Amino acid sequence: MHSDAVYQLLRHLTSPVVAITSERAGKRNGMIADSAVRASIVPTIPRISVYIHKFNYSHDMILETGRFVLHLLRTDQFALIHQLGFGSGRARDKLADVPHHLGTLGAPVLDQCYAHFECTVANVMDTGSSTCFLGDVMHVGYGAADRATGEVMTATYFRAKLPAEWRPEYEALLAAAQRYALERSRSIEPVIWRGLKG
Numbered sequence: 464m465h466s467d468a469v470y471q472l473l474r475h476l477t478s479p480v481v482a483i484t485s486e487r488a489g490k491r492n493g494m495i496a497d498s499a500v501r502a503s504i505v506p507t508i509p510r511i512s513v514y515i516h517k518f519n520y521s522h523d524m525i526l527e528t529g530r531f532v533l534h535l536l537r538t539d540q541f542a543l544i545h546q547l548g549f550g551s552g553r554a555r556d557k558l559a560d561v562p563h564h565l566g567t568l569g570a571p572v573l574d575q576c577y578a579h580f581e582c583t584v585a586n587v588m589d590t591g592s593s594t595c596f597l598g599d600v601m602h603v604g605y606g607a608a609d610r611a612t613g614e615v616m617t618a619t620y621f622r623a624k625l626p627a628e629w630r631p632e633y634e635a636l637l638a639a640a641q642r643y644a645l646e647r648s649r650s651i652e653p654v655i656w657r658g659l660k661g
């Protein structure tokens with residue numbers, strides 16, 4: 464099968480579009496991902512896994528602090544996806560005008576979302592181009608309303624309803640990420656997560 468057709472089939476396996484926040488030494492950041500899934504069937508041991516590319520600023524922030532907050536978003540949050548997912552936080556403070564507070568783990572919790580999961584890293588796996596983080600869910604909350612409101616932003620909904628003026632930029636960023644991953648995906652390193660340093 465042609466690789467483009469394979470990729471379209473793989474797209475059925477993407478997750479909802481989520482926002483992932485992190486904090487390191489006072490610097491707060493957020494990014495977007497569509498690679499997060501439930502990673503435990505045990506209600507009392509809730510876990511999430513997510514793949515984060517190494518070129519993202521968030522990658523090193525999460526690897527070095529061992530914590531992140533994953534937010535399910537609502538279908539009306541395209542502007543937040545554009546703000547967090549179309550450019551790096553290395554050069555600017557992407558959360559400066561996004562209402563948030565520090566959660567129980569010290570990482571930013573966005574006030575506007577469908578729900579959020581505060582996680583500590585339980586394990587990691589290298590893919591060459593990205594790291595798969597396994598997170599233990601430590602705290603869970605809804606958005607500001609204290610209950611779920613609206614509908615969850617799925618990857619299918621995102622691709623169907625992405626505002627037309629943002630589509631060329633999105634496709635260019637995706638193509639750049641694919642080129643980065645193509646060069647690195649074959650060199651997988653064994654990584655042992657030993658918990659936080661110090």
Ligand SMILES: Cc1cc2nc3c(=O)[nH]c(=O)nc-3n(C[C@H](O)[C@H](O)[C@H](O)COP(=O)(O)O)c2cc1C
Nearest residue numbers: 494495496497498515516519520521548550551552
């Ligand atoms: C819809 C969408 C899905 C994305 N999914 C992922 C993903 O699963 N993993 C990833 O590493 N980056 C993903 N990205 C790209 C990052 O969000 C983007 O590179 C971001 O600018 C990283 O910010 P940072 O450098 O401040 O961490 C996605 C972006 C969008 C718009």
